[in-house]
Amino acid sequence: MAWLVTGGAGYIGSHVVRAFLADGIDVVIVDDLSSGHADFVPAEVPFYRGSILDAELLASLFAENAIDGVVHVAGFKYAGVSVQRPLHTYEQNVTATTVLLQAMQNAGVGRIVFSSSAAVYGTPDTDLVTEATPKSPESPYGESKLIGEWLLRDEGIATGLAHTSLRYFNVVGSGHDGLYDTSPHNLFPLVFEALLDGRTPRINGDDYNTPDGTCVRDYIHVADLARSHVAAAERLQAGDAIEPVYNLGSGDGVSVGEIMSTMSAVTGIPFTPEIAPRRSGDPDRIVASGELARRDLNWEMRHSLSAMVQSAWDARRAAA
Incomplete structure (x- = not known):
């Protein structure tokens, strides 16, 4: 028996795959490589290249493999771009999830761990976000993730689907030298690419109401996040009680200046970042409590900021 990881060739999904393998659990991957990389896929893992919008592909995959459950990481993850491409975002994140859930139902697979997002909260009016904080997404991306959570909830009521959703904040670092974040929109790769190109990195605003004037956010290590996916899958498989959603947050956060x-x-590259205008609507501080995940999902911040940066930098240089 194995767990299917959708988006398992991507930055986060590939770490989830390796966390399962490290725990002795077999995996199968489906990924269309729109943002993933074939060389992120371990040679021993069955890999289906294609979109989860392809119902026939999913039917074949489930027929050819004994699947215990699904970790659903695949999706269109660019909040800013989603404002310009709402239809594409909903197709990739809502329609595709519906197709996946139908394929699971047809195959009798009744467990799923869903990759959700802090974007479901929008700009919260509290500086410590909990799972009970009101949801008010401000982009099609955030809306699509919240709809994904609703789909799981409704399937749970209708069919008994066992599920949980993990709301990510800012995922950074690397657990393996061959795996690194290639997103053109995330802070770490943007800074690294600037440094490797001899350019000065830029940050947005230095006049926030924080100790150093730069905004404070929650940054978590990708390997820590991956471990909690395995813990969630194991609890679902054991039939244990589990919350419908969990925040994977640090509880304190760090500033962009730090x-x-x-x-x-x-x-080892000295630089003083250029200061661009602050972005409209950016709050001073957003940090999440990870208490529920710590209680149930083996969630722990095992890496310091320095370790997160070092691991990400080492992985990026190893790929150069």
Whole structure:
């Protein structure tokens, strides 16, 4: 028996795959490689290249493999771009999830761990986000993730689907030298690419109501996040009681200024970031409590900021 990881060739999905393998659990991957990489897939893992919008592909996959459950990481993850491409975002994140759930139902697979997002909260009016914080997404991406959670909830009521959704905040670092974040929109790869190109990194605003004037956010290590996916899958498989949603958050957060200083120290490249205008609507501080996940999902911040930056930098240089 195995767990299917959708999007298992991507940055986060590939770490989830390796966390399952490290626990002795077989996996199968489906990924269309729109943002993933074939060389992120371990040679021993069955790999189906294609979209989860393809119902025939999913039917074949489930028929050819004994699947215990699904970790659903695949999706269109760019919140800013989703504002310009709402139809594409909903197709990739809502329609595709519906197709996947129908394929699971047809195959008698009744467990799923869903990759959700902090984007479901929008701009919360509290500086410590909990699972009970009101949801008010501000982009088609955030809306699509919240709809994904509703789909799981409704399937749970209708069919008994066992499920949980993990709301990510800012995922960084690397657990393996061959795996690194290639997103053109995330802070770490943007800074690294600037440094490797000899450019000065930029940050948005230094006049926030924070100790150093830069905004404070929650950054978590991808390997820690991956472990909690395995813990969630194991609890679902054991039939244990589990919450419908969990925040994977640090509880304290770090400022963008701290990240810049740490990146300079770790890379050995001295720089003072250029200050661009702050973005409209960006709150001073957003940090999430991870207490529920700590209680149930083996969630723990096992890496310091320096370790997160070092692992990400090492992985990026190893790929150069």
